Amino acid sequence: MTTNGAGSLSALMLNCTLQASPAESSTDTLGQQVLDALAEHGVSGSQVRVVDHDVRPGVELDMGDGDQWPGIRRQIMDADILVLATPTWMGQHSSVAQRVFERLDAELSETDDEGRLRTFGKVAVVVVVGNEDGAHHISAVAFQALNDVGFTIPAQGVTYWNGEAMHTVDYKDLEETPKETASATATLAANAAHLARLLRRDGYPAV
Secondary structure (H helix, E strand, O other): OOOOOOOOEEEEEEEOOOOOOOOOOHHHHHHHHHHHHHHOOOEEEEEEEHHHOOOOOOOOOOOOOOOOHHHHHHHHHHOOEEEEEEEEEOOEEOHHHHHHHHHHHHHHHOEOOOOOEOOOOOEEEEEEEEOOOOHHHHHHHHHHHHHHOOOEOOOOOEEEEEOOOOOOOOHHHOOOOOHHHHHHHHHHHHHHHHHHHHHHHOOOOOO
16 A cells, blocks of 8 residues: 555545436446545545435535535535546546536535635546547546535546447446556546645645
8 A cells, every 4th residue: 555645535426327226337337446446545435426415506515405416416525536436428537527527616615714616625536438539529628627625636536437429338347447547546636635735735725
């Protein structure tokens, strides 16, 4: 285990699959591999399958009327690293991931006593799976959205797998992890853990 700094870290994976529990999910498979890789760097991990929760549309912290986003948000705020995991549909991130981006917009109004966004000390990474192209586009959109609301993206902060177009093999059904995906996952985990420790020790200055 490589910790490279004092203090334990935690990660939360938001699984933005369209598949409600207990259905198997390729997004869950690769996302869990990221959590496992982070564990090798002393980072504890947990996940939320967002579609299992009543996350209302909107851009407020709490949309009321049974909205379950506030509970998910508390877990995001308690974590050092956010892992945003999404499948690919029609070359785009899932509608569930889009709902997460929209709800995170509320963070632009949440600041500490020195005027910094409360997300400034947090790292975000991206996971993309699908049987069609789109991983680079999706990661670009996700990086912009997550960075815009205050998260910091590490170097090579994405891991992905794209199967052949119009074929039916899912990532969760592969007999072994492709070496390129495994390598990307390992790099993502090492860089995310390193960056999270740096931000915990020496955060962004107030402006």
